[in-house]
Amino acid sequence: MTSCVFITGTDTDAGKTRVSALLLRVAWMQGLRTLAMKPISAGCTRNPTLGHYENADALILQHLATEPTTYQEVNPIALEPPIAPHIAAERANERNLLLRARLGWQALYAKSPDLLLCEGAGGWMLPLDEGHLMPQFVRETNQDVILVVGMKLGCLNHALLTVAAIAQSGCHLRGWIANTLTPEPMPYYTENVATLKERIAAPLLAEVPFLADVSDEQAWCESHQHLIKID
Ligand SMILES: Nc1ncnc2c1ncn2[C@@H]1O[C@H](COP(=O)(O)OP(=O)(O)OP(=O)(O)O)[C@@H](O)[C@H]1O
Ligand SMILES: C[C@H](N)[C@H](N)CCCCCC(=O)O
Numbered sequence: 001m002t003s004c005v006f007i008t009g010t011d012t013d014a015g016k017t018r019v020s021a022l023l024l025r026v027a028w029m030q031g032l033r034t035l036a037m038k039p040i041s042a043g044c045t046r047n048p049t050l051g052h053y054e055n056a057d058a059l060i061l062q063h064l065a066t067e068p069t070t071y072q073e074v075n076p077i078a079l080e081p082p083i084a085p086h087i088a089a090e091r092a093n094e095r096n097l098l099l100r101a102r103l104g105w106q107a108l109y110a111k112s113p114d115l116l117l118c119e120g121a122g123g124w125m126l127p128l129d130e131g132h133l134m135p136q137f138v139r140e141t142n143q144d145v146i147l148v149v150g151m152k153l154g155c156l157n158h159a160l161l162t163v164a165a166i167a168q169s170g171c172h173l174r175g176w177i178a179n180t181l182t183p184e185p186m187p188y189y190t191e192n193v194a195t196l197k198e199r200i201a202a203p204l205l206a207e208v209p210f211l212a213d214v215s216d217e218q219a220w221c222e223s224h225q226h227l228i229k230i231d
């Protein structure tokens with residue numbers, strides 16, 4: 001059975017890709033078969049050899065998943081400017097984002113990995129094409145949600161709003177991860193985490209400190225093997 005998780009964040013730059021990379025490494029250490037995707041990316045550069053647009057997040061996910069994929073399987077919708085994807089899509093005359101994201105996800109799901117990880121873009125309520133928001137994609141594909149909270153002043157409001165919106169979307173929040181984005185944790189980090197623990201029913205799955213380099217990541221993953229449990 002495939003465990004399907006959608007990684008959302010309190011905002012763009014909350015650490016969704018960094019945390020996704022950690023989860024994929026943990027799964028790899030356990031010998032699990034993983035696939036990962038970023039269905040919609042905005043902020044791409046043209047690959048000079050292959051000619052298509054590529055996004056740095058998608059390349060990280062493709063590289064860290066254990067199963068081989070084409071770039072297009074990982075990131076079916078790659079938009080050039082680093083702006084809101086629905087605006088970039090309109091400018092590039094790209095249509096049917098919701099449908100294409102779902103078809104792309106279903107193609108990877110059909111490969112029956114142990115873990116299928118999908119990174120969102122921006123925060124939870126990201127607009128897609130006409131009348132649709134990203135939560136519709138998550139609900140249609142029945143993925144569990146993991147919320148990455150970028151630990152900085154303002155995150156309490158963003159995290160609690162996001163948790164409420166996930167529930168309102170009819171999606172299941174598997175848990176949340178407190179991610180430190182700066183070499184020094186935010187002032188009163190412990191109190192801020194405690195505030196969220198008291199108010200979010202879903203479990204705090206992990207705390208990620210500022211990870212300066214790959215050896216820090218390796219050590220963190222070794223001590224967080226319990227994080228990926230396949231049902
Ligand atoms: N725990 C961490 N330790 C060190 N640096 C971090 C950590 N988490 C995030 N960062 C850095 O912060 C920046 C933003 O993180 P990341 O790219 O993962 O955010 P994101 O939520 O995926 O953003 P986007 O919305 O663009 O996809 C990156 O440069 C990343 O390396
Ligand atoms: C370009 C950036 N890094 C992300 N890829 C897209 C963020 C979109 C945010 C949209 C919004 O909520 O205003």
Ligand SMILES: [Mg+2]
Nearest residue numbers: 016017057119
């Ligand atoms: Mg990212």
